[in-house]
Amino acid sequence: MTDGLTLCLLVANHRPFLPRAVRSLRRTAAALREAGIPYELLVIDDGSRDGSRKYLAGLAGYATETPFRTIWLGHPEGAGAVRDRAIREAGFNHVCFLDADRELIPENVARLYRAAIETGAVVVYGNQIVLEDGRAVAVESNECLHSGIFAENRIDGIVLIDRRQALDAGGHDATLGSHAPWELVLRLLSRKKLIVFVPVAAGYRDRLPDDPEPDENDPVIERLQRIHDQNRHRSESDELVGRMYLSPIGWIL
């Protein structure tokens, strides 16, 4: 497995967002090309029924410098299964995930990649700016991981993963649906793996009126808390469990 970056677009009934996501992916590809970083574009559609497939299939007809490699799943398998499929199918050792309702900031993806290479981190992430009606209202994934991660997920959306290390740890648990990325982070932390925050803007997410609120009584959340946060000791210890790095400064925290 050679060094380089698989840019992976995850689509699940995201038709209205696709033009923006694809544009962002192509601009990111151009930035990686300019930075001399080998890359590929991988699209995984998780059984969309809203016209996303038609749109993506239509793109195949356009000649671009970097064509998409597309995987169509016959029926929805959920976020965990899709991400796991992505890291198994990726042609490069590092995979940058982009949910199709997000947008990458092309200039900074190379910096996430460099941070991953220079630190050996298994997960690297940067700030995600949250938009409401086109206006920035919040920033997520905005700091080093604290032990509060054992109580709730603090890393959203755009992350870059070292697939070899992630697979060594067992990859995503396909049975956990949208909680799978969080569970993988918890499992990696318990194995003392390095998770690094890069203090640059990595991308954008739209906050929509029908976005689901976190359900505190979700049995999956309770189960993960029981496994990783026994008696809430860990989440309440306020311990720093991640680090901060930015090339060319190096380690910051």
Add this chain to the structure above:
Amino acid sequence: MDIVYSHNNNWFFADLAERLFHDLPTERRARARLLNVREFLDAEPSDHVVVVNWHEATMEPSIKGREPILRRRVAAAARRTLVCAECVGTDWFQNQFADDIEWSELVDVGWFEQELPSERAETPYRFVFNAPTRTERLQLEAHLATADAERPIPWAFIASLTEDRAGFADELVKWDPRGFLFLPTVMPVRPGSGRLEKHHLDRILSATRFYIWRAQHDFAYFESFRVLDALLRGAFPVKIDPLFRTRFQETGCVFGGLPEMIDVFSRTDRTEAFARLVRLLLDRPTLGQSFTEVLDA
């Protein structure tokens, strides 16, 4: 004279206490003590106590349970000086008076004098210009020679997260996406907290062109400490303050908005602006000199 500070809370107050102490004239320093709150409680009382940020001192984790003793010790001193660098009008300023200690004087450290609210009008107000110390003067002079060196990070925006700041971060990213963006949730900047301490900030600003922040409330306040943090590492400080830009115009580093700042620096050389600001500071007496004059007045 004892200069007292909290050593396990926000580092900038400990840093101010150290700067005040180490920049005192030699003979004065020989008669003074720099004590963290715990050391102060364990030391023999002195007749003059200078507390750098009373609220932080009372919140010092290592004296938990001994806060009433601290209050009695400070209240019993013949002279009680409160050193403060807070914006008058904010809760952080009001918190300084939470324990009804009768302060002999309030020493406000900054670049612009502030007017005390009417309920504090009886507290004698003294102002100390937050100029560089003797040691910092040497650092600034060295930067004058190297200010045009290449810096890989175009801007740094570091503050606790608010909705307004998220909006400003977006503006900055649209201007140049390669900046340093750190907007963590609010919590004390304690060692090991995952917040940036002085040595972290120094490393970041040493690689940064513009250290930018934005006014966060409707009070006229100028963050002189951020200016010094920037200049001491060769970064140019920029405050965006749409409401009070004209009041702070003389500094040359306050702008009404990001477009205005971008426009100014498309026509003005950053190195020249840096040198002008540094010379303005080098013309001032040092922090320790000004502090001593105020104490002796």
